[in-house]
Amino acid sequence: MEPINNRMRELRKALGMSQLEFGEILHISKSGVCDLEAGRRKVQDSHIVMLKDWKKNGFVINEEWIRTGKGDMFDKLSLDKILSDISFGNDEFIKDFIEVYAELDASSRKALQEIAYKMAERIISKKEKGD
Numbered sequence: 114m115e116p117i118n119n120r121m122r123e124l125r126k127a128l129g130m131s132q133l134e135f136g137e138i139l140h141i142s143k144s145g146v147c148d149l150e151a152g153r154r155k156v157q158d159s160h161i162v163m164l165k166d167w168k169k170n171g172f173v174i175n176e177e178w179i180r181t182g183k184g185d186m187f188d189k190l191s192l193d194k195i196l197s198d199i200s201f202g203n204d205e206f207i208k209d210f211i212e213v214y215a216e217l218d219a220s221s222r223k224a225l226q227e228i229a230y231k232m233a234e235r236i237i238s239k240k241e242k243g244d
Contacts, residue, residue: 115152120179122150124164127186139163 125135125146132146139146139160148154156179165176172187173194199207214222 115156116182117156117180118150118152120182121156121160124174124179124186125150128169138167 125132128135130138131143132150133143136143136146139149140163141149141160145154149156149160161176161179164174164179167174168190171190173190175184175186175188178184178186199211214225217225
């Protein structure tokens with residue numbers, strides 16, 4: 114079995130995904146993921162492309178790690194990459210939000226930040242209470 118097949122299994126487990134969920138990202142069946150992890154199926158470039166563009170919680174999967182095992186499994190998304198994705202994406206809400214934020218004066222920005230922090234505190238508190 115190729116080491117890349119082992120890395121695919123390791124990656125899936127690190128993401129906390131079932132073979133079915135991982136297969137949805139790769140556009141293959143659960144049995145296809147099983148074959149891939151067991152080395153009965155080769156990892157295709159198309160699989161790597163689908164994975165390297167997958168983002169979660171501010172991190173992306175490191176393509177070099179998938180291919181060679183070098184480096185870390187995940188890379189932190191750079192601000193340039195995030196802004197590029199927003200700029201060329203089709204999420205009009207986020208584009209509008211950023212434009213409106215840029216038009217705010219300093220005190221309005223501060224007020225918005227305070228609201229966001231208080232909301233985050235409330236969400237954390239509810240999770241800790243089990244709500």
